[in-house]
Amino acid sequence: MSKVANPIPARMRGLNRAEICDVNFQEFVRDWNGTPGASPAAGEAVLDGSALDARGFRELFESQLISRHLDLMARVLRVQNKVFYTIGSSGHEGNAMVARLTRHTDPAFLHYRSGGFMAERFRKLPGTDGKPRDPIMDSALSFAASKEDPASGGRHKVWGSKPLWVLPQTSTIASHLPKAFGTAVAIEQARRIGHALPVPGDSIVVCSFGDASSNHATAQTAFNAAAWTAYQKLPAPVLFVCEDNGIGISVKTPDGWVARNFRDRPDLDYFAADGLDLASGYGDVQRAVEHCRRTRRPTFLHLRTTRIMGHAGTDFEIEWRSIEELCAVEATDPLLRSAAIALESGLMSKDEILALYEDTRKKCFAAAEEADRRPRLSTLEEVVAPLAPYSPDAVAKEAARADYAKRREEVFGGKDKLPEKQPPRHLAIQINNALHDLFAKYPETLLFGEDVAQKGGVYTVTKGLQKAFGPRRVFNTLLDETVILGLAQGYANMGLLPLPEIQYLAYFHNACDQIRGEAASLQFFSNGQYRNPMVMRIASLGYQKGFGGHFHNDNSITALRDIPGLVVGCPSRGDDAATMLRTLAALAKVDGRVCAFLEPIALYMAKDLHEPGDGGWLTEYPSPDQAMPLGEGRVYGEGNDDLVVFTFGNGVPMSLRAAKRIEEKHGWKVRVVDLRWLVPLNEAFIREQAASAKRILIVDEGRRSAGVGEGIITAVVEGGFGARPFRRVVGADTFTPLAGAAFLVIPSEDDIVAAADSLA
Numbered sequence: 144m145s146k147v148a149n150p151i152p153a154r155m156r157g158l159n160r161a162e163i164c165d166v167n168f169q170e171f172v173r174d175w176n177g178t179p180g181a182s183p184a185a186g187e188a189v190l191d192g193s194a195l196d197a198r199g200f201r202e203l204f205e206s207q208l209i210s211r212h213l214d215l216m217a218r219v220l221r222v223q224n225k226v227f228y229t230i231g232s233s234g235h236e237g238n239a240m241v242a243r244l245t246r247h248t249d250p251a252f253l254h255y256r257s258g259g260f261m262a263e264r265f266r267k268l269p270g271t272d273g274k275p276r277d278p279i280m281d282s283a284l285s286f287a288a289s290k291e292d293p294a295s296g297g298r299h300k301v302w303g304s305k306p307l308w309v310l311p312q313t314s315t316i317a318s319h320l321p322k323a324f325g326t327a328v329a330i331e332q333a334r335r336i337g338h339a340l341p342v343p344g345d346s347i348v349v350c351s352f353g354d355a356s357s358n359h360a361t362a363q364t365a366f367n368a369a370a371w372t373a374y375q376k377l378p379a380p381v382l383f384v385c386e387d388n389g390i391g392i393s394v395k396t397p398d399g400w401v402a403r404n405f406r407d408r409p410d411l412d413y414f415a416a417d418g419l420d421l422a423s424g425y426g427d428v429q430r431a432v433e434h435c436r437r438t439r440r441p442t443f444l445h446l447r448t449t450r451i452m453g454h455a456g457t458d459f460e461i462e463w464r465s466i467e468e469l470c471a472v473e474a475t476d477p478l479l480r481s482a483a484i485a486l487e488s489g490l491m492s493k494d495e496i497l498a499l500y501e502d503t504r505k506k507c508f509a510a511a512e513e514a515d516r517r518p519r520l521s522t523l524e525e526v527v528a529p530l531a532p533y534s535p536d537a538v539a540k541e542a543a544r545a546d547y548a549k550r551r552e553e554v555f556g557g558k559d560k561l562p563e564k565q566p567p568r569h570l571a572i573q574i575n576n577a578l579h580d581l582f583a584k585y586p587e588t589l590l591f592g593e594d595v596a597q598k599g600g601v602y603t604v605t606k607g608l609q610k611a612f613g614p615r616r617v618f619n620t621l622l623d624e625t626v627i628l629g630l631a632q633g634y635a636n637m638g639l640l641p642l643p644e645i646q647y648l649a650y651f652h653n654a655c656d657q658i659r660g661e662a663a664s665l666q667f668f669s670n671g672q673y674r675n676p677m678v679m680r681i682a683s684l685g686y687q688k689g690f691g692g693h694f695h696n697d698n699s700i701t702a703l704r705d706i707p708g709l710v711v712g713c714p715s716r717g718d719d720a721a722t723m724l725r726t727l728a729a730l731a732k733v734d735g736r737v738c739a740f741l742e743p744i745a746l747y748m749a750k751d752l753h754e755p756g757d758g759g760w761l762t763e764y765p766s767p768d769q770a771m772p773l774g775e776g777r778v779y780g781e782g783n784d785d786l787v788v789f790t791f792g793n794g795v796p797m798s799l800r801a802a803k804r805i806e807e808k809h810g811w812k813v814r815v816v817d818l819r820w821l822v823p824l825n826e827a828f829i830r831e832q833a834a835s836a837k838r839i840l841i842v843d844e845g846r847r848s849a850g851v852g853e854g855i856i857t858a859v860v861e862g863g864f865g866a867r868p869f870r871r872v873v874g875a876d877t878f879t880p881l882a883g884a885a886f887l888v889i890p891s892e893d894d895i896v897a898a899a900d901s902l903a
Contacts, residue, residue, distance in 0.1 A: 252312060714742070
């Protein structure tokens with residue numbers, strides 16, 4: 144990049160830095176005194192030796208100016224409450240080169256400083272009049288939080304577009320990198336199993352982020368997984384674009400750190416490009432993109448950028464950076480270099496540049512003023528509309544669809560070996576049968592996680608699946624829950640139906656944000672345009688005997704219940720597990736829902752209920768046309784009103800045993816209510832069961848301050864039944880210790896009986 148002298152006069156150094164950058168550009172153009180060259184033809188190099196032609200340069204320059212004036216507009220109109228987002232792209236406008244050199248069908252997960260990228264990618268898709276679509280109005284609607292914003296419908300300022308394959312997301316700490324990697328893997332995985340892709344088969348995935356975010360654990364896990372994949376010569380065509388501006392809010396990145404950290408990393412192919420200079424940087428960006436597409440290997444593009452005008456509108460850099468440092472940074476403004484290229488090449492005159500600059504400003508302000516007049520979200524119903532779509536009739540029809548009888552017979556080995564024709568079995572076997580059924584029903588289903596393939600999972604729940612359906616559909620991953628859930632999102636993005644397994648509930652917490660911040664938020668922030676359906680299976684809860692500690696006996700359910708839009712089901716017996724899984728898969732297929740299936744480990748092998756050998760907890764396998772409606776509970780002892788016990792999971796057989804003792808002791812008729820669905824809680828069902836209860840007991844194996852019981856109590860009280868005598872039996876607020884001490888901190892059968900005694 145040619146050096147641009149610091150043009151800021153002393154009289155302006157106390158002014159708003161956005162104003163300075165604005166004036167700086169205009170004065171630079173007016174004061175330029177070089178000798179222009181002969182204007183190159185459209186297809187000729189804009190400067191000697193450049194891989195960028197004149198037409199391409201001019202369009203990239205226009206995209207840069209659009210990005211810049213959107214930033215300047217946001218700073219001005221934010222104080223008038225016409226714009227609600229001021230994290231800008233100034234200094235990063237060179238990412239427009241990445242947009243130009245990739246396709247609009249290459250899925251993109253973008254850094255929040257991607258104004259240049261978006262403006263340029265809009266050229267890839269003509270509008271109804273045949274001309275390129277205008278990115279300015281779309282962006283203005285997003286800045287203004289208008290519900291006409293085509294990306295999020297006014298829910299957030301996000302860079303996103305359905306037709307341009309830019310998946311809206313709000314990541315600021317690199318939490319989008321695992322799902323970008325997962326999408327790249329999914330492109331190849333779909334081809335291997337014969338699944339029709341929604342994008343061309345040679346697509347790559349673009350994923351941009353800042354230098355500061357590259358240090359985040361979530362980013363590092365994506366880089367590691369990409370290298371792990373490439374090491375095994377498996378394709379993972381993801382282009383990681385690190386936009387290195389040397390600073391994260393106010394924390395400087397050590398000089399040379401990004402290059403040192405990534406340049407020689409095995410199996411992550413490194414390229415560097417100058418994002419401040421279109422003429423010199425273009426060829427290097429081009430090489431990185433072509434390498435990624437041709438080799439199908441993970442590629443790291445280290446793009447030099449800068450950051451001017453501060454992190455956001457509220458970041459007054461003059462308060463913590465010296466004036467000399469600010470002036471030096473502003474002198475590296477990529478728009479100054481682009482103006483110099485336009486002038487040096489003879490492609491544009493000073494007047495043409497300044498006219499284009501002012502015309503772009505007018506368009507951005509006019510669009511913003513118009514966007515401010517457009518309607519915004521004004522009701523709660525509008526806000527939450529895309530969060531948790533539910534089409535009960537369509538879901539019920541899909542869950543009960545059983546038009547794959549021939550495939551079932553092949554999978555299970557004949558009509559006589561179908562699971563519904565076998566004797567009653569325990570939970571683990573019936574989940575296994577249900578998974579075989581789902582794989583027969585949905586050819587696009589994948590199951591993956593730690594130890595799930597040849598071993599069949601720690602508890603053999605997935606035994607035989609890989610043998611029946613092959614290693615392309617059932618496979619082990621590296622031991623990284625963040626990557627497992629990132630892969631799930633990637634597969635879902637490509638139209639597959641992922642069933643990721645998290646080996647223990649405690650392990651989910653390592654990767655919670657992949658569901659909370661990424662998967663479950665996609666429909667919300669894309670206004671229902673994008674979805675990533677999945678059914679996440681988690682071996683869960685406590686009561687393992689002779690094994691455990693807090694990693695393997697985890698009752699921290701609230702982390703899941705806190706995630707908006709998530710569906711959480713928890714069966715206690717085998718037949719319920721099968722019918723629930725069918726509904727969860729249908730919710731994913733029909734409504735794009737993100738679902739969690741909590742499998743109580745301690746009940747996997749449970750066969751008996753009251754006495755050894757009674758077989759009271761074995762169940763028959765339900766035929767494939769049976770499914771459990773979302774929210775439907777199971778009632779034991781219908782009509783028994785003396786005591787109603789609300790519970791779930793391990794609490795169900797435990798409460799049934801306790802109920803027998805309570806009935807013998809007090810002469811009461813006891814009803815046990817298995818909620819089965821923990822999110823959303825069916826409050827109407829809870830109130831219906833509470834209405835006739837003389838006494839209420841809640842058995843919650845979660846923790847006292849954060850379980851499921853609080854939701855049950857709220858439903859009971861808000862239903863007008865709070866005056867009924869009630870007690871709660873719940874786990875203690877502690878981690879679970881090892882061995883027999885574990886049973887001191889979670890509810891027991893004796894605790895339930897004692898609570899009933901107190902109600903007597």
